[in-house]
Amino acid sequence: MSGAVDFHTAPRLRTGGLELIEQGHHRLILNLTGVDFCDSAGLSTLIGLWHAARGAGGSFALAGIPDRLMRLLTLTGLDTVLPLHPTTAEALAAHRQET
Numbered sequence: 001m002s003g004a005v006d007f008h009t010a011p012r013l014r015t016g017g018l019e020l021i022e023q024g025h026h027r028l029i030l031n032l033t034g035v036d037f038c039d040s041a042g043l044s045t046l047i048g049l050w051h052a053a054r055g056a057g058g059s060f061a062l063a064g065i066p067d068r069l070m071r072l073l074t075l076t077g078l079d080t081v082l083p084l085h086p087t088t089a090e091a092l093a094a095h096r097q098e099t
Contacts, residue, residue, distance in 0.1 A: 002034030005042030013042075017049040026058025029091045033064035038072060050082055059083065059098060063091040 005013060017028060028049065046062070053060035061083035065073065073079045085091035 001030060001032055002036075004037040004039075005032075005035055005045065006037060006039040007041040010041040010045040014045045014048060017045075018052055021049075021052050021056050021058070026053055026056045027095050028053050028058070028060045029085075029088060029095065030060070030062050031064045031088045032062055032066065032069060035066060035069055038069050043072070043076065043078065046082065047078070059095060061085055061091045061094065063088040
């Protein structure tokens, strides 16, 4: 992902993520390295995808989180709920350990 995760882009992210889950891809990792803005709609989408993946018996993790977004996740307490990883490789390794 790159750019903003906001009111305008969150619906596409939600739709795409839910389609992947419905197709049987229950373990999702979202690399946020290129994300420069996230609003409440974006946060809601991340939480919704996390719930959907878990509901399908899978998992959902975030990787490469920019400092600004990490502060937002910490401020909202989502850093204690959503699995967060410094890199996609570390998120993949964590997924492999779960199985």
